Amino acid sequence: MFYAVTTSKYDASVMVTASHLPAHKNGYKIFVRDSKYKARCLEKGEVKALLEDADVDNDYSEDEKDDRDDVTIPTLQTVLDFVPIYQSQLIETFRKRTCRIRPLKKLKVMLSTGHGSGFIVSRAFQELGANVVELNAEPDGTFPFGPPNPESKSMMKRTIKRCEEIGDVDLAVLLDTDGDRCGIVLRSGGTYKEVNRNRLIALCSQIVLEKDGDSNAKIITDSVTSIGLESFISRAGGTQLRFKKGYLNVINEAKRRSALGEEIPLAMETSGHGAFKENNYCDDGTYTALLVACFIADNNNGKGVIEDFEDAGYEEELRMAVKESYDKTNLYEQIALAVTKDATSIEGWELDPLNKEGIRVTTHTRDGFFMIRESLHDPIISMQIEAPSPRLGREVVAMVRQIVQAALDGGDQKLDFKELDSVVNEDGAEVGW
Template sequence: MDWKKLQNGSDIRGVALEGISGEPINLTPKVVSVIAKAFVSWLQEEGSKDITIAVGMDSRLSGSALKTAFAEGATCMGANIVDCHIASTPAMFMATIDENLKATAGVMLTASHLPFNRNGLKFFTSNGGLDKKDITAILDIAANIQFIEAPVKGKITSYEFIDDYSSFLVNYIRKGAKNKSDYDQPLKGLKIIVDAGNGAGGFFADKVLAKLGANTNGSQFLNPDGHFPNHIPNPEDEDAMHSICEAVKLNKADLGIIFDTDVDRSAVVDKNGNPINRNSLIALISAVILKEHPGSTIVTDSITSDGLTKFIEHDLKGKHHRFKRGYKNVINESMRLNSLGEESWLAIETSGHAALRENYFLDDGAYLVAKLLVEMARLNAQGIELTQLIETLEQPLESKEYRLHILENDFATYGNQILDKVLLEVEKIEGWEIVSPNFEGLRVRSNNPSEEGWFLLRMSLHDPVMPLNVESQIEGGVSKIMKKIRQVISPFAGLDISALKD
C-alpha cells in the first residue's frame, strides 16, 4: 500500500468504487479505518484527550460504507464519534467550535466535484483545516500500522448538525439585513432558486432561504444522489452553469445559486441568466468586502484577469494581491498578510473557494452566498440590484484555458525547465513583458494592439500538467498570442501540445 498516493495537498483522496477503466480502488473501508486510527493517534500526539470527532459525508455512493469504517477505526482508539450524516464541509469545521457539540475534530467524507467513483477525507480542528504537513504526518502514522487500541471503545451518537448550521446562516442573514419591516423574512418578495447538483447543498433552499421568506420554487437537483444524474456539482463546470442559468430564466428568478458537492464552493446567476462566477464572483464579493473594509487587500489565485485588478484597485480603491492556485495557498497568504499588519478580509479562488476573515478564514460556499444575500436584501430595499455593484468590471473579449500534459516521469523538474527556457524566449518577443510580482509560473502581458492580453503558464499543483490561461481584449487576440506560444514551446518533446491545435 502506497499511502502517500492518497495525499492530495491538504486532503486525502482516492478511488473508492469500481466503474472507470484504469482506476483501481485504493480507498477501501479497511484503508479508511486505518486512517481513522492514525488521525486519532495524531490528535493524541497533538495533546488532545477525551476525543470526540464529528463526521459528515456528501452524497457519494461510497460515503456510508466509508463513514462506518471511519467510525469503527476511531472508536477502537477510544474516540467518540458524532455521526452528522449528510452535511457540508464547512459545517464539519463549525462542529469544532459549536458550543453544544464541542467536537475535538471534524471530518468530511468528500471528493468535491470529482467523478462518482472517487471519495476522500477533509480534516478540521478548531484551528481550521489541516495543512499539507499534517496530512503527511497522518499518512506516515497509517503506514506503520502500529496502534495501541483503547481498552474501552468510544461511543457513536447521531446528530443532524446541518440543522444547527442552517440556523447559524439564517440568523446571520437576518442580523445583517436589518429589515425593519420584516426582520424574520428579509428575502420576502424575492424568488431565489438553488441548484445543488444532487450533492449536499440541497438544505440551503428549505432550511435557509425559505425561512427567510424567499420563494424557492424552481430549485433543482436538491435530493442527494451520488450518481450525479443531472450534471457535475461544480460551479466551474460549463454544463452545470448552463443548467442553473436556464433554470433562472425559465422560472423568472431574481437570483440563482449553485453549490459544489460538499458546499465549500459556490456561484450565483443574475435575473437575466448571466453567470456570476470566476472573476465576476470575486469582483462582486470584493465590492461588498471593500465597502466594509476600505483599502484592504483582496487575495486571489494566479489566473485572475487584468480587468479584475483594475476593478479592485481603480474602482473599489482596494489592493489586489494575486497569489497562487490552491485554496489553502490563498487562505494562508491572506492570514500571513494580516500577521504582518496588512489588512486582508477575503481570500478567494476563481474556482469559487472563498474564505472570509470574519468567518474563521473558512472556505464556505454557503457563507459566501449568505454574505451576498445580506447585501442583496439591503440593496433591494433601496430598489437597487445586486449586479449593479459590478457594472464597471471589464470582462475579457476572449478567454481560453489549455492543459498541456508532461510526458516525462520527473514531470516537476521538466516543467520547471520549460518555464525557465520559455522565460528567456519571451524576453525576445516585441511587445511582450514579464509581469512582476508574480508568485506562480510565468505570467506575460502583451501590449501589442492586435493582441492586448496576457497568458499564464504554470505547473499543476499535483498532476503532470501545465495549465495555460490566455485572455485578450481583441477579437482574434488569443489566436495571435497562441501562435507565438506554440512556436516557443514546440521544441519540448516531453510536452504534449496537441491541445493547442487549431
C-alpha cells in the same frame, strides 16, 4: 465540520468528501480547534504526520498484536445531527448582519446543487424570506450530470436555461459537491449573466469593500485572475494581491497578512472558494451565497451590480497533458526557461514581476496576458490566456505553442497539444511570428 468545532465541545471533526474530484480521489478533510480562527483544516504535511503517528499500516509483531487485542476501543456515545444547528447558525448570522428577520423577502432564488450536499442551505434561504426554487436538489452520489462544479460550463448552462424557463428568477446560486465553492447567475434586464470566476471575486470584493470602508484593505486571490479584476478592485477602493493557485494557499496568505496587522477582508480563488474575515476565514460556499443574496436584495435585486466590470475580449484555460512517464516538473522547467528567454525579445510582451507562481507574461502592451504553470494535482501543464480579441488570443496561443515545441526535444511525444492546436487552427490563425 468547521462550525461543529467552533461551536461545540468537540476538539476535531472529519468530513468525507470527493468535492468535484474523480472517485479515486475521495478522501477526508480534518478540522481541529484553532485559538485565533476557532477552527482550521489540517494541511498535507499535518495529515501525513497524523497517519504516520497512527501507524496506519498496522504492521505489528505478534506480541504487539496480542497487546492490542487487550485494548478497549471506546464506542460512539452520541449521534449528533449537526446540520440543523449549522442551518440555524447561518440564519442567525445573517439576521444579525442585516438587522432584519427576513432580509431576502421578495427575492426569488434558484438553488442549483447538482445532486450534491448544497441543498441543505435551502432552509436558510427560505427562513430569511427568499422564494426558493430548487434544481437537482435530490442527493445522488452517482451525479448524473457530473459532479457539480460552479466553473462547469454545462452546469452553468443548465442553470441559466432553467432560469429562462421560469422567467422571474432574481438570483441563481450554484454550489459544488460539498458546498465550499459557489457560483452565481444574475438577472440583467431580460437576460441572465454568469457571475463566477473573476466576476464572482469582483462581486464579493465590492461587498466587503463597501462594508469595510478601509482604503488599505487588500483582497488576496489566486494567480490566474484577470486584468479587469485588478482594475475593478482598485476602483472599488481596495488592492488586489495575487498569490498562488490553491484555495488553502490563498486563505493561509490572508491569515498570515492579517496576523501582521493588514486588513484582509476576503481571500478568494477563481474556482469559487471564498473565505471572509468576518466568517473566520472559513471556506464556505453557502456563506458566500447568502452574503451575495443579501447584497443583491439590498441593491434593487442586483440592478447595476458590477456592471462596470471589464471582461476580456478573449479568455481561455488550455491544458497540456504530460504523456506516458515523463516528469511534469522537468518539462515545465524547460518550458519556463524558454518562455522567459523569448518573452524579453517579443514586442509587447513583458514578464510580470508580481507573479507568485509559474510564468506570467503580459502581452499587447499589458492589455492581455498568458500564464503557464504546473497543475497542483494532475500530470498537466496549464496555460491561462487573456487577450483583447479572439484573433489576438489565437495568435498568442500559436506563438506559445511554437516556443514550447522548440523548448522540448520531441515535444509532441511528451505533451498533448490538442487543446492549444484546436485554438490555433480555429478560423485560420497564423502560426508563429
